[in-house]
Amino acid sequence: MRYERPETLMDATALLAEASENAFVLAGGTDLLVRMQSDDFKADLVVDIKSIAGMGEVTETEDAFVIGAAVPCAALGEHEALTAAWPGVVEAANLIGSTQVQGRCTVSGNLCNASPAADSVPALVAANAKVRIAGPGGTREAAVLDIPTGPGKTSLAKGEIIESVILPKPTARSGDAYLRFTPRTEMDIAVVGAGVSLSLDDDGVVKSARVALGAVGPKVMLVEDGARALVGTRLEDAALNALAAACSAGSNPIDDKRGTVEFRKQVAGVLARRAAQTAYTRAGEK
Amino acid sequence: MTSIAVSTTINDDDVEFLCQPDETLLDVLRNRLGLMGAKEGCGTGDCGACSTIMDGRVVCSCLVLGAEAQGRTIETIEGLANGSELHPLQSKFIEHAALQCGICTPGFLMAAKALLDKNPDPTEEEIRYWLAGNLCRCTGYDKIVRAVQAAATEMRGESA
Numbered sequence: 001m002r003y004e005r006p007e008t009l010m011d012a013t014a015l016l017a018e019a020s021e022n023a024f025v026l027a028g029g030t031d032l033l034v035r036m037q038s039d040d041f042k043a044d045l046v047v048d049i050k051s052i053a054g055m056g057e058v059t060e061t062e063d064a065f066v067i068g069a070a071v072p073c074a075a076l077g078e079h080e081a082l083t084a085a086w087p088g089v090v091e092a093a094n095l096i097g098s099t100q101v102q103g104r105c106t107v108s109g110n111l112c113n114a115s116p117a118a119d120s121v122p123a124l125v126a127a128n129a130k131v132r133i134a135g136p137g138g139t140r141e142a143a144v145l146d147i148p149t150g151p152g153k154t155s156l157a158k159g160e161i162i163e164s165v166i167l168p169k170p171t172a173r174s175g176d177a178y179l180r181f182t183p184r185t186e187m188d189i190a191v192v193g194a195g196v197s198l199s200l201d202d203d204g205v206v207k208s209a210r211v212a213l214g215a216v217g218p219k220v221m222l223v224e225d226g227a228r229a230l231v232g233t234r235l236e237d238a239a240l241n242a243l244a245a246a247c248s249a250g251s252n253p254i255d256d257k258r259g260t261v262e263f264r265k266q267v268a269g270v271l272a273r274r275a276a277q278t279a280y281t282r283a284g285e286k
Numbered sequence: 287m288t289s290i291a292v293s294t295t296i297n298d299d300d301v302e303f304l305c306q307p308d309e310t311l312l313d314v315l316r317n318r319l320g321l322m323g324a325k326e327g328c329g330t331g332d333c334g335a336c337s338t339i340m341d342g343r344v345v346c347s348c349l350v351l352g353a354e355a356q357g358r359t360i361e362t363i364e365g366l367a368n369g370s371e372l373h374p375l376q377s378k379f380i381e382h383a384a385l386q387c388g389i390c391t392p393g394f395l396m397a398a399k400a401l402l403d404k405n406p407d408p409t410e411e412e413i414r415y416w417l418a419g420n421l422c423r424c425t426g427y428d429k430i431v432r433a434v435q436a437a438a439t440e441m442r443g444e445s446a
């Protein structure tokens with residue numbers, strides 16, 4: 001195996017583009033190094049992106065927060081403006097692993113690892129986040145929703161690297177939340193995860209909403225019927241029931257030792273409902 | 287595989303070593319530098335026995351490549367005591383019997399040090415959440431939490 005630590009994105013994408021299929025970006029390494037321990041995993045090249053200028057910072061622009069691909073999730077929770085703007089995204093990112101994992105893991109790595117249960121991903125999708133992607137042919141943007149394509153698979157082409165995650169500045173009176181169900185409170189993999197973001201008009205009526213679910217299908221899922229159930233309401237019982245029903249119906253989970261299909265479908269509805277209520281309260285307070 | 291030359295700072299000393307590109311920082315510390323305090327419980331980030339502080343953040347050294355230490359500042363358990371004078375966390379662990387077999391202890395001490403560096407007055411809940419990535423099969427955790435609280439009190443200069 002070769003280890004490279006390029007100082008520019010151009011060098012990083014060039015290294016990856018020229019390499020064999022067994023070439024990997026190294027961000028926090030909390031997925032990659034675990035995989036490297038297994039005998040049937042082979043890496044020919046690892047490209048550490050942490051020395052690339054700017055990748056380790058969260059930048060606030062006029063209309064967005066730009067989270068560099070090397071920013072550890074612990075730093076997101078320490079960023080006051082980001083936490084105030086997107087508390088749901090930050091709480092999702094801070095749920096990943098332990099304190100030790102938080103010091104290293106990144107949201108871009110969480111996304112590119114493409115686990116259906118990745119915690120930050122439903123929250124990012126609910127927030128309508130985008131990614132900036134650097135590749136041998138230049139830079140492009142894509143929706144977070146379009147990056148994972150199935151368990152362990154992404155739409156990134158050979159040589160492409162996520163440079164940053166871009167969160168739009170939330171509009172006035174909007175809020176978000178993420179909740180997951182795990183058997184243990186800490187250090188466990190989501191059986192179901194639900195992210196909701198919504199914005200209100202001056203009368204407290206939901207103007208727009210996005211609802212996303214994790215761990216109930218091969219990749220993160222945007223539940224448009226769930227969002228529609230909320231728009232035009234003040235989250236009365238009927239609206240919440242319709243949201244829960246849409247989330248249960250939209251889920252397409254597997255049966256495994258951590259949850260049956262039936263259980264996961266029901267929990268998807270329950271968590272979406274609770275996340276919507278928290279997002280609504282947060283929106284009202286802004 | 288060609289070895290990589292790394293220069294880093296460990297416990298305030300400039301250190302240089304050669305390592306393989308796929309070698310973890312934990313293996314470098316233990317097998318190349320003779321710093322045997324960090325332990326390997328799992329090798330996959332689950333137990334915290336290998337906890338080490340890198341640039342001020344506690345990390346699992348089993349999930350860091352040795353090569354990544356280049357230019358960083360690393361603190362290990364070997365640097366916690368000041369010569370023969372134990373760190374308050376170490377004395378309080380002894381006083382409160384917060385260890386039995388001891389394999390988890392270096393990891394708990396480094397994680398707790400990182401907590402107290404950041405938050406000198408944590409609540410019991412904050413201590414328990416912060417240390418959730420450190421597993422102990424002997425003590426039942428309670429004595430560890432008490433020891434961390436007692437060390438925090440002493441370090442703040444208050445009497446218990």
Ligand SMILES: Cc1cc2nc3c(=O)[nH]c(=O)nc-3n(C[C@H](O)[C@H](O)[C@H](O)COP(=O)(O)OP(=O)(O)OC[C@H]3O[C@@H](n4cnc5c(N)ncnc54)[C@H](O)[C@@H]3O)c2cc1C
Nearest residue numbers: 025027028029030031032097106109110112118119162331
């Ligand atoms: C003990 C433990 C507990 C965990 N708990 C959770 C949990 O509760 N919830 C959860 O969701 N996950 C959990 N994880 C998994 C992991 O920590 C997260 O997925 C993390 O966000 C991965 O980020 P990273 O920066 O460490 O990724 P890395 O390991 O560096 O990379 C992961 C993958 O993405 C690729 N990649 C990384 N960055 C980029 C980029 N910028 N562009 C292109 N490709 C890239 C890498 O090549 C690799 O294939 C846990 C892991 C451990 C070890």
Ligand code: FES
Nearest residue numbers: 327328329334348
């Ligand atoms: S040995 Fe590193 S976490 Fe267990």
Ligand code: FES
Nearest residue numbers: 386388422423424
């Ligand atoms: S003292 Fe034995 S594992 Fe903690």
